Amino acid sequence: MGQFITSTDLRRFSSEKRRSSTVPGEPRSLNKSDRTIDATLSKGSAVQRAYGTEVLRISPSAVDLSRLDAGGIMVLDSHNQSSISSSLGRLTRVWFEGKTLLGRIRFNKTPAGDAAFGMVARGELSSVSVGYTVTKWQITGEDGRILDPAVDRISFDDNLTFEAVRWGLHEVSIVSTPADSEANFRSFGDYSLAAAHRAALARMAARTRMLARQRMIDRMRGR
Numbered sequence: 001m002g003q004f005i006t007s008t009d010l011r012r013f014s015s016e017k018r019r020s021s022t023v024p025g026e027p028r029s030l031n032k033s034d035r036t037i038d039a040t041l042s043k044g045s046a047v048q049r050a051y052g053t054e055v056l057r058i059s060p061s062a063v064d065l066s067r068l069d070a071g072g073i074m075v076l077d078s079h080n081q082s083s084i085s086s087s088l089g090r091l092t093r094v095w096f097e098g099k100t101l102l103g104r105i106r107f108n109k110t111p112a113g114d115a116a117f118g119m120v121a122r123g124e125l126s127s128v129s130v131g132y133t134v135t136k137w138q139i140t141g142e143d144g145r146i147l148d149p150a151v152d153r154i155s156f157d158d159n160l161t162f163e164a165v166r167w168g169l170h171e172v173s174i175v176s177t178p179a180d181s182e183a184n185f186r187s188f189g190d191y192s193l194a195a196a197h198r199a200a201l202a203r204m205a206a207r208t209r210m211l212a213r214q215r216m217i218d219r220m221r222g223r
Contacts (some may be wrong), residue, residue: 012089023207035107035117036092037126041172042101052139052160056132058099064135064168075105076173077112079131088116088174116174129173136153136166 014159029038044056056062067073071141073091089107096102105128107117119125139147142159 004016021072031119035089035109035113035207036104037107037117037120038104039172040100041094041103041128041130042171043098044101045072046161047164052158054163055161055163058096060096060100062165062167064166073103073169074171075107076141076171077116079129079171079173081171085110085112088113091172094169098136101169102161105172120174124173125176127175129174129175130169132164132167132169133170134164134167136164136165137151138165157168 029036031037042056042058044058047054057068065073068091073094075089075091077086077088085107087110089105090165091103092106093104094101107113108222116125139149139154140163141147141154147154
């Protein structure tokens, strides 16, 4: 018998994530005097996760951009948050064009910022990746019906689509390995498919252990 999805599972699925994409050729725009470039941050394309297919809703009501207003969204080197030398710039503007999320990156006047800006200007780097967290999901079954884990028995074995209907943009990274051709100037991270598969299996095993412990606790409480 398969395991069933609970509200607790949805909260765990909402931890910080990364996704990316790219297209070959020149960036959307490049302003050398202002040290800025416009990039497609996300088109919400479907990504396979351990728990199902994940899609980001792209709309002003779905994307939380409060960090932009509170002090800016940093642009990092490959999601590295451990060193100030990994800070390449920041987003100065974010906007929507249909179901596409775009942003304007201004590069820092630092050695790292200069190097990244030069590589982007020369076409040596063409991919960005976004880091985000999900605060509200909408789950859809294979038949197109919207499911509620508080009411419906939703199995992990089902072919499910998890749409992030409310999510927050935390950071943007410039990365070296392109994979997703859905958007300008971005990629799906720089690890191999084999490594991604091993990570997914590890997450599934951890989730199964957590559910088993919760069932044991529930039995001990007489539920």
